[in-house]
Amino acid sequence: MELENKIIVITGAGSGIGRALAIRFKAEGAQQIVAVDINAENAQATADMIGGVAMTADVSIEDDIVRVIEDTETQIGPIDLFCSNAGVAMGPDLNAPNSHWQISWDVNLMSHVYAARHLVPRMVARGGGYFLNTASAAGLLNQVGAAAYGVTKHAAIGFGEWLAIHHQHEGIRVSMLCPQAVRTAMTDADNDAIAAASSDGMIEPEALAETVVEELRNEAFLILPHPIVLEYMRNKTSNYDRWIGGMNKLMRKITGK
Numbered sequence: 001m002e003l004e005n006k007i008i009v010i011t012g013a014g015s016g017i018g019r020a021l022a023i024r025f026k027a028e029g030a031q032q033i034v035a036v037d038i039n040a041e042n043a044q045a046t047a048d049m050i051g052g053v054a055m056t057a058d059v060s061i062e063d064d065i066v067r068v069i070e071d072t073e074t075q076i077g078p079i080d081l082f083c084s085n086a087g088v089a090m091g092p093d094l095n096a097p098n099s100h101w102q103i104s105w106d107v108n109l110m111s112h113v114y115a116a117r118h119l120v121p122r123m124v125a126r127g128g129g130y131f132l133n134t135a136s137a138a139g140l141l142n143q144v145g146a147a148a149y150g151v152t153k154h155a156a157i158g159f160g161e162w163l164a165i166h167h168q169h170e171g172i173r174v175s176m177l178c179p180q181a182v183r184t185a186m187t188d189a190d191n192d193a194i195a196a197a198s199s200d201g202m203i204e205p206e207a208l209a210e211t212v213v214e215e216l217r218n219e220a221f222l223i224l225p226h227p228i229v230l231e232y233m234r235n236k237t238s239n240y241d242r243w244i245g246g247m248n249k250l251m252r253k254i255t256g257k
Contacts (some may be wrong), residue, residue, distance in 0.1 A: 001113075001130050001173065002218045004029035007077045009068060011059050011111065014042025014183030017177075019049075019136060020205030021083060024213055026050040034072050036087070043213030059086045060106035065114040069122075078126060081216075082119055084112045085134040085177075088184050091148025094179045101148045108152035112159055120167060126173025132216065133160050137180045137229045140222075141236065145194075164221060173219050177211075180226040182208055199229055199250070 003025050010025075012018040014037030023046075024118040033052040037043035041057040057064035057069065072079055091100040100169035112133050117236050123129030138146065139153030157176055158215045181194065181202040208225045215223040224230055236243040251257070 001081065001167045001211065001219060002028075003081070003216065004032045005082040007032050007034075007072070008081045009034045009036060009072055009079055010012055010085055011036045011057065011068075012111070012134070013037050013046050014039050015046075016186065017048045017179075017182060017205050017208060018085045021085065021212060022052065023159055023207035024045050024206070026052070032076050033124040034068070034076065036068055036086075059084070059102065059111035059114075062110075062114045062117075065111065066118050069115070069118050073122070074183065078122070079129065081121040081130045081132060082115050083134070084115050085132075086111060086155075087134060087136075087183040087186075087233060089146060089149045091229065092145055092148055093163070096148055104152045105155070107157060112156055116159075116163055116257060121161075123172060124167070128173070129248045130173045130175070130216075131160075132175045132177060132212070132213040132223075134177045135160070137178050137224075137226065137232075139176070140229060142247065144254055145249065160221070175216060175220060175223050176214060177208075177223045177225075178229060179203070179208055179224075180229065182225070188230050200226055218242060 008030050010018050010022050012031065013022050022035055025033055034055055035043045035046040035052050036055045037059050038058050043056055044131055050076050053076065055068050057068050059065060080127035088104055088105060090104050106138055116131060119129065133156060135156040136153045137152045139157040143150035160174050160176045180200055183202050203225060211225045212223055215224040
């Protein structure tokens with residue numbers, strides 16, 4: 001996919017990965033970018049940087065996503081690329097409250113479902129469209145120190161696969177963005193999850209955005225800003241028991257257990 005002259009929606013665009021994507025996509029010549037964030041001030045700040053449009057939404061609420069889609073398509077034009085990027089990192093272990101699991105489920109998975117539910121029919125009717133869903137390397141490899149995060153990111157990968165399997169022949173393209181640690185507000189913490197995710201280093205959002213542009217052009221299903229993730233995936237599938245043992249060793253090293 002070439003981004004020139006495209007109408008693009010990005011959730012979680014008020015900072016971090018979302019803002020970096022907005023800036024990079026604008027540099028590629030996007031026609032218009034809608035910066036969506038739960039924080040109205042942050043959404044507007046990103047929009048101001050790129051001459052875009054700011055919208056506020058809580059992506060865990062289906063009606064909010066419907067409103068973003070409706071407002072974009074009636075006021076700006078048909079959405080070519082929907083970037084479901086907003087996410088949360090909650091629920092470190094078995095003792096996390098159910099509310100943390102529910103919020104993680106609603107934001108990290110159901111926001112993707114809501115966007116597809118209301119956009120796929122429109123996109124199919126006009127010949128196709130593209131979804132860029134931000135998951136995480138945790139969705140492929142799980143996450144030491146972040147139970148709800150790792151599990152719901154796995155679910156996001158599963159939904160992306162389902163979406164591509166069922167609608168690719170109708171012109172729907174799907175890419176799953178699966179980085180390890182990226183320098184954002186989410187990783188500005190000192191805990192076991194961040195220590196594990198950053199064990200191979202932490203990249204800047206701008207470097208990630210560069211990789212995304214390249215891989216959207218290739219229409220790759222998996223976008224891996226940290227190439228070593230592919231090696232880890234191969235190790236996992238070639239010998240699951242050995243991989244579990246290695247992850248357990250990493251967990252004990254990080255947590256001191």
